[in-house]
Each structure stands twice: as structure tokens, then as C-alpha cells.
Amino acid sequence: MAAGRGVILAAPSSGAGKTTVTLALLRLLAQRGVAVRGAKSGPDYIDPKFHEAACGRVCLNLDAWAMTRTRVAALARDGRDEGLLVIEGAMGLFDGAPPDGRGAVADLARDLALPVVLVVDAGRMAQSVVPLVAGFAGHDPGVRVAGVILNKVGSARHAGMLRRALEPLGLPVLGAMPRRADLAMPSRHLGLVQAGERADLEAFLDRAAEALEAGVPGDRPFDLEALMALATGLPQAGDVPGMVPPAQRIAVAQDRAFAFAYPHLLRDWRAGGAGITLFSPLMDDPVPQADFVYLPGGYPELHAGRIAASEVFLTSLRAHAETRPVYGECGGYMVLGEGLVDAEGTRHRMAGLLGLETSFQTRRMHLGYRRLRADSGLMQGDWAGHEFHYATTLKAEGEALFQAWDAEGTRLEDMGLRRGHVAGSFAHVIDRA
Incomplete structure (x- = not known):
């Protein structure tokens, strides 16, 4: 070859x-x-x-x-x-x-x-x-x-x-x-x-x-x-700057409920000098010592009962959020909210770090590429991302995280929430725009 x-x-x-x-x-x-x-x-x-x-x-x-x-x-x-x-x-x-x-x-x-x-x-x-x-x-x-x-x-x-x-x-x-x-x-x-x-x-x-x-x-x-x-x-490619790590020590949730972290994102962070520690909320791991916690997407609705019962994880996440950043995408964003209603209609208590209630009892598909912009705060800058989920938002109270546009340039409703050191949205960030 x-x-x-x-x-x-x-x-x-x-x-x-x-x-x-x-x-x-x-x-x-x-x-x-x-x-x-x-x-x-x-x-x-x-x-x-x-x-x-x-x-x-x-x-x-x-x-x-x-x-x-x-x-x-x-x-x-x-x-x-x-x-x-x-x-x-x-x-x-x-x-x-x-x-x-x-x-x-x-x-x-x-x-x-x-x-x-x-x-x-x-x-x-x-x-x-x-x-x-x-x-x-x-x-x-x-x-x-x-x-x-x-x-x-x-x-x-x-x-x-x-x-x-x-x-x-x-x-x-x-x-x-x-x-x-x-x-x-x-x-x-x-x-x-x-x-x-x-x-x-x-x-x-x-x-x-x-x-x-x-x-x-x-x-x-x-x-x-x-x-x-x-x-x-394959074509030759010069040095292309990746995404700058948000901190030097990053804790990343990784298990069946938090499985959707892009490999290129984690590689960029490591290449930028960050140390990444993986942990499992489903195993009720405490949040590791870190400067930044990342809860990626996944299937929290299938494991909502276990997440709600993971007191070590939830308590340590709340303690971390008092002084240091926490960022959640899609499934991770829902876990940062106050409650998640599963497909059977049972409400499960989540971390309560954002004024968010979501439900899978009535499903509605949200799908498409997104242009995102945050003028300040944790995710400041312009981003290219993607949204794909079936959750219904029952409540979203607080300051929005992103301005958003679809692939055709149509302005959408603002996406996500931020409060204190905590932020998240349904969008999966792919790269800097």
C-alpha cells in the first residue's frame, strides 16, 4: 500500500x-x-x-x-x-x-x-x-x-x-x-x-x-x-490550528449516557497542552479535580433514573460549578437542567444548575447545522455546530448562551442557557466558524 x-x-x-x-x-x-x-x-x-x-x-x-x-x-x-x-x-x-x-x-x-x-x-x-x-x-x-x-x-x-x-x-x-x-x-x-x-x-x-x-x-x-x-x-495539508483548550485540566464525562464527544475536539485540546481526565456519571464517579468540566451529548433519557440517583456525581458537579466552568452539549445540557421527563412520563431530578426542564414524553425532531455566536462568557466567539435531538423544552429560564442561524442563514431563536460558571445548549460544536 x-x-x-x-x-x-x-x-x-x-x-x-x-x-x-x-x-x-x-x-x-x-x-x-x-x-x-x-x-x-x-x-x-x-x-x-x-x-x-x-x-x-x-x-x-x-x-x-x-x-x-x-x-x-x-x-x-x-x-x-x-x-x-x-x-x-x-x-x-x-x-x-x-x-x-x-x-x-x-x-x-x-x-x-x-x-x-x-x-x-x-x-x-x-x-x-x-x-x-x-x-x-x-x-x-x-x-x-x-x-x-x-x-x-x-x-x-x-x-x-x-x-x-x-x-x-x-x-x-x-x-x-x-x-x-x-x-x-x-x-x-x-x-x-x-x-x-x-x-x-x-x-x-x-x-x-x-x-x-x-x-x-x-x-x-x-x-x-x-x-x-x-x-x-491524500492531499498535503499544512499546520491547521485546532480549537484552543478551554483550560489546562479538563474533566470529560464518558459512558453510555455521555458518549458523543468528537475525537478531533479532544485531540485539539490535548495538542494544545491540556490534560483530559475521563469519568463516568453512570458509575457515580465524583467530578475529577479540573479547571473545566465537559458533559457531552449522549442518551441521558435512557439512563435518567441512574443519573438522578448518582448523588456523588451530582454533588461534586454542583460544588465544582460554584467556582469553575461547566459546559454541557445536548444530553449534557439536559443533565445540567432541573428535570428531565422520560418517554414514560416520569420526571427525574437533574443537577439544577440551569433553569431548564426537558421532556421525551412528546417527541419533536430538531435537526440541522447551526452557526452560533456568543458575544461573551464561556463560549465566546463564532462556532459551527449541529443540532439533532427529539427533546421538548418545557422551560428555559435565564440568559441565552448563543445567537443562532440555520444552514440557510435564517436567524433562529437564541439557543442554550448560561448561569454563573455554567453554560450549555442543544448544539454540538464542531469547529470555530
């Missing part, structure tokens, strides 16, 4: 199975001894943990909406000069934020000059695969579709029909992955179940790798060498 090369796996739409195919490929490459790592397009917290489990390397987010091109290029290289980077796209290849699709995986393909392998759900088609693939391959001359992986293929006969139909396009069909119930990825309302919640994760990853490598029984096996040959060199 040549130094610093990459390839993108994308699909015509969500639901094509590109996450399963990506995990299978990462595990297969790792089993073959290839130095491989994954990356995920866009603001996703769940898929990257599966990538990490599949190949043993940390998966970074590459966000063409929230990050500059130079920042994306620097993260793609990740300071390494060897190995293969496999980027998993989000949604469809050309799907991005309104109004013009900015932030799509196609933007990564252009900016990084990497080839795209199109993962096609062929489960309910035969010759109709041709105009689909031809349309995506010819849509944008700046996006090079270099190969195809057929997914959810029913039989060798089905695979043969698809391969023969695609031959005139001149695009290599790298493999045909069979349709199998045991390769399904369970999900919940915010996406896939977290990697740490699957007791069978290792067995699943091995099954997926075996299914990809062998292909449909009676058809040819996956052409791993051809895929690796398609990969092209």
Missing part, C-alpha cells in the same frame, strides 16, 4: 447498507494486515465507534460544511504518512445541507480528490441498476465514481444479471454482498445502537467481513486488491 491513500464509500441514498459494507471492509483489511483507518462524513457520533471496533484505529469526522478544506485535509491525513483511509459517506452521495447541498460527501470527494465507490442496494432491481449507477457516475465531473459494490444481492443468478448489465459502463464491480438478516444493524431514534451496547459486536464484524470477502455463494469473491488499487493519494 502506497503512503497516505484514501477511498470513499458512498451510496445513492440512506439505507443502502454502506455502514455494514464499510465495517466489513475495515475488518477485512485489518484481518489482512493492512494499516487501515476509517473516517465518517458529517456530524455522526455512532458510526465512528463501530469503525474503531472494526479496525482498531480512532475514527475522525470529516465535515465539509462545518470545517474548512484545509482542516478537512489535515484531519484526513491525521499526521500519518502510511496506510489506507476509508471514508464512509452520509446519506446520499450528493445530499447535504439546504439550500444547495453543501457538506455532502461529494464535497469531500472534490476537496480531497479521492475516488468514490458506490454502494448500491440492489435487492429489488436488476437491469435498472444501470441508469442509477450511470446517473451518479456522470452527474458531476469533479466527483469520480471509480467502482461499485452491490449490496443485498439475492443469489448468484441475481449477481450475474447485475454484473452483465453494468459491463458497458466500464466501472469495476468489486463485489456482491449477500442479503442476510444476520447483517442487519439495529437502530433507535437517533441512529444505530451504540457499538458498546452490542455484546455480539466482534462476531458481527467477523460475519460481515466474511460475507463481503466471500460474496454471494456461486458468484466471484470480493476483489480487495482492485479496491486498494483504486485508492489515491
Whole structure:
């Protein structure tokens, strides 16, 4: 494998199975001894943990909406000069934020000059695969579709029909992955179940790798060498300043209720000289000695009873907040409030550091990129972020944290709250704007 090369796996739409195919490929490459790592397009917290489990390397987010091109290029290289980077796209290849699709995986393909392998759900088609693939391959001359992986293929006969139909396009069909119930990825309302919640994760990853490598029984096996040959060199990237750490000693909550901290954010803080100590509110850990406490997002609504009963954690958090900063995002923000109502209608007492009451009894989706600005205080400056949750705000009393705009530049209601040394909002901050 040549130094610093990459390839993108994308699909015509969500639901094509590109996450399963990506995990299978990462595990297969790792089993073959290839130095491989994954990356995920866009603001996703769940898929990257599966990538990490599949190949043993940390998966970074590459966000063409929230990050500059130079920042994306620097993260793609990740300071390494060897190995293969496999980027998993989000949604469809050309799907991005309104109004013009900015932030799509196609933007990564252009900016990084990497080839795209199109993962096609062929489960309910035969010759109709041709105009689909031809349309995506010819849509944008700046996006090079270099190969195809057929997914959810029913039989060798089905695979043969698809391969023969695609031959005139001149695009290599790298493999045909069979349709199998045991390769399904369970999900919940915010996406896939977290990697740490699957007791069978290792067995699943091995099954997926075996299914990809062998292909449909009676058809040819996956052409791993051809895929690796398609990969092209990653662009050079100079030194790009990351996000400055908010303090020298940072305590970060990390467990199943607080799982959504971007790896690039924590890396930036460490690179800036900060020491990071992890702790688990669900284990009722006390807040470590630190100058700044960060409660990232996650699923506090699924663990609200345990959080409410974690008196050591809550008492130490309140004591810390009397003199030093605490910042919460999305799930962490809700925990900083006074109460959280779960899906069954039970109210659970939270930290009481912000005048916030939230509920999951009546769900309402909030989704989209956000431009954020704080003129003073804990998060002063301009930020690019993302909001994705189903919580309903019952009460939000106090000073707002951010002014906010959506991806189209429309001014939104102010977001978040701040009180004393405590601040938070539903937005996940991705980078400086």
C-alpha cells in the first residue's frame, strides 16, 4: 500500500447498507494486515465507534460544511504518512445541507480528490441498476465514481444479471454482498445502537467481513486488491490550528449516557497542552479535580433514573460549578437542567444548575447545522455546530448562551442557557466558524 491513500464509500441514498459494507471492509483489511483507518462524513457520533471496533484505529469526522478544506485535509491525513483511509459517506452521495447541498460527501470527494465507490442496494432491481449507477457516475465531473459494490444481492443468478448489465459502463464491480438478516444493524431514534451496547459486536464484524470477502455463494469473491488499487493519494495539508483548550485540566464525562464527544475536539485540546481526565456519571464517579468540566451529548433519557440517583456525581458537579466552568452539549445540557421527563412520563431530578426542564414524553425532531455566536462568557466567539435531538423544552429560564442561524442563514431563536460558571445548549460544536 502506497503512503497516505484514501477511498470513499458512498451510496445513492440512506439505507443502502454502506455502514455494514464499510465495517466489513475495515475488518477485512485489518484481518489482512493492512494499516487501515476509517473516517465518517458529517456530524455522526455512532458510526465512528463501530469503525474503531472494526479496525482498531480512532475514527475522525470529516465535515465539509462545518470545517474548512484545509482542516478537512489535515484531519484526513491525521499526521500519518502510511496506510489506507476509508471514508464512509452520509446519506446520499450528493445530499447535504439546504439550500444547495453543501457538506455532502461529494464535497469531500472534490476537496480531497479521492475516488468514490458506490454502494448500491440492489435487492429489488436488476437491469435498472444501470441508469442509477450511470446517473451518479456522470452527474458531476469533479466527483469520480471509480467502482461499485452491490449490496443485498439475492443469489448468484441475481449477481450475474447485475454484473452483465453494468459491463458497458466500464466501472469495476468489486463485489456482491449477500442479503442476510444476520447483517442487519439495529437502530433507535437517533441512529444505530451504540457499538458498546452490542455484546455480539466482534462476531458481527467477523460475519460481515466474511460475507463481503466471500460474496454471494456461486458468484466471484470480493476483489480487495482492485479496491486498494483504486485508492489515491491524500492531499498535503499544512499546520491547521485546532480549537484552543478551554483550560489546562479538563474533566470529560464518558459512558453510555455521555458518549458523543468528537475525537478531533479532544485531540485539539490535548495538542494544545491540556490534560483530559475521563469519568463516568453512570458509575457515580465524583467530578475529577479540573479547571473545566465537559458533559457531552449522549442518551441521558435512557439512563435518567441512574443519573438522578448518582448523588456523588451530582454533588461534586454542583460544588465544582460554584467556582469553575461547566459546559454541557445536548444530553449534557439536559443533565445540567432541573428535570428531565422520560418517554414514560416520569420526571427525574437533574443537577439544577440551569433553569431548564426537558421532556421525551412528546417527541419533536430538531435537526440541522447551526452557526452560533456568543458575544461573551464561556463560549465566546463564532462556532459551527449541529443540532439533532427529539427533546421538548418545557422551560428555559435565564440568559441565552448563543445567537443562532440555520444552514440557510435564517436567524433562529437564541439557543442554550448560561448561569454563573455554567453554560450549555442543544448544539454540538464542531469547529470555530
